[in-house]
Amino acid sequence: MRLTRRGVCTLAVAVVLIALGLVAGYPLLVTLGAIAVGAVVAALGVAGRKPRVEVIRELFPDRVERDGRAVITLRVHNPGTRRQSGFTAVDRVGEDRVTVAVRPLAAGAEQPYMNELPTGRRGRHDVGPLTLFRADALGLGRSELFLGEMATLWVYPRTHPVGAVIGGLPLHHHDGEATETSPRGSLDIREVRPYVPGDEVRHLHWKATARTGQLMIRDYADPHQPQFTVLLDDRHEMTAPEFEEAVELAASLVVAAAHADHRCRLVTPGGVDVDTTSGWDAVQRYLEELCVVTRTEDAGLPLLPATLARAGGGTFVVISSAVTVTPDDRAALVGMRPRYGDMILVVGAHGAEPGVPGVRVLRAANAVDAIRQWQTVIA
Known part of the structure; x- marks a missing residue:
């Protein structure tokens, strides 16, 4: 139990009134002071017991x-x-x-x-x-x-219904060791490896089995599995309203792509890099990351992080602001353009249009406007 600030002030005023009344001989002041003291005592009686529940x-x-x-x-x-x-x-x-x-x-x-x-x-x-x-x-x-x-x-962040863009990897047929970025599937041989219980018996590689003396299995990959990369600009030059709209757009795009069984990757200049398989687990991972992402306080960061130095394949989407895309950023995007099947830059409606050769630029007032234009791009 404690007195509130109002209670402390009431008690202090009561003491002053009683003292003045006694010194000056004014019974009315003493009476008012006594009433104030009584109110404080009553408050202690009413609020003194803590809830026992x-x-x-x-x-x-x-x-x-x-x-x-x-x-x-x-x-x-x-x-x-x-x-x-x-x-x-x-x-x-x-x-x-x-x-x-x-x-x-x-x-x-x-x-x-x-x-x-x-x-x-x-x-x-x-x-x-x-x-x-x-x-x-x-x-x-x-x-x-x-x-x-x-x-x-x-x-x-809110997500809006949006169509998933189709963008695949170049067709390739290989037999042997797979790279880390090769998507798993069922068309091309990714590698030949020892049999593990649960593998499809029809995928047994009999020549390798005869050569090694143990059961060997073909591990297949699907070279056409769509690739989708979203770069969300989280640099501190982005204004708070622009950044919230950008996060909303990024969430809508990656969730749609993951639901469509596309292999997705989400990166930011500030260090976020999420690369998962498709499905519900991927959707939740992306939403959790976008739930807590904030604008970085580091100054002078380039738009393209170093983690994308050797990336490529499929569709690459950059979500930024027309004001924050510098000439160096545009030059970097031009350099990366040949490595992707398609590249789209989505920026806000304010500022000069950042023209980038070979890159489609969408200028939108908010996430809903950007999605409306996006639907025309993938149609």
């Missing part, structure tokens, strides 16, 4: 898109034999607060409370700790009980 907190779902619906449920149970007075429960969600007014509970009673969480800011937000507090009507006193359990709310 059991609270179960449930967060569902714990992963939503920005501005999506996430609900927190509090199940408040009174395990005692006496009636519990009402109190207030406050949960922190990042920098926001969610407040629930809990009504009085009879002995042994339980009451659920449901409230929506703020999901307007992208990011990984800690939910908690839950604080239960009781205060008097005048706000003079306050008692608090902290419940230390924490939860995590992932607020992903």
Whole structure:
């Protein structure tokens, strides 16, 4: 139990009033001071008892898109034999607060409370700790009980329906050791390796088996599996609104590509480099990365990171700002152009158009506008 700032001020004023009344001989001041002291004492009596309840907190779902619906449920149970007075429960969600007014509970009673969480800011937000507090009507006193359990709310960037672009690797037939970037599939021989239980018997390589004396299997690869690379500009020159729109566009593109079984890669100048196979696991990995990505504070970073020095194949998409694409960046894009089947640069509507020979440039006011133009590109 503690006095609030208002309670401390009220008590100080009461002491002054009583002292002045006694010194100056004014009974009215003494009476007012006594009333103020009585209010503080009453506040201590009302708010002095901490809530004695059991609270179960449930967060569902714990992963939503920005501005999506996430609900927190509090199940408040009174395990005692006496009636519990009402109190207030406050949960922190990042920098926001969610407040629930809990009504009085009879002995042994339980009451659920449901409230929506703020999901307007992208990011990984800690939910908690839950604080239960009781205060008097005048706000003079306050008692608090902290419940230390924490939860995590992932607020992903919004994704919009968008078509996946088709971009494959050059057709190649090889027999022997595979490179790290060779996609696995079922058309061309990636390598010949020892048989492992579970492999297709029809893929046995009989000549290699006879030569080595052990069962050897053909490991096939699909040279046509589409490749899709997205470069998200996270340099600090990007304004916050532009960056949020860029993240939203990047999320829409990589999620669509991963769902379409395309091999994807997401890179940023600031050091993010995610290269996974397709499918739901890849979608969640990309969304988690884009959930927490922020603009880097490093100055003077080039648009193209060193990790792309030897990359190539398929479609390469750059999401940036017309203002931040420098002449050096344009020269680097021109140098990389021959290594990709297609290259697309998406920039904001402000600033001069960064013309890059051989590169299609889309100028968009926001992510939705960029996706609308994207649909015409892949049509």
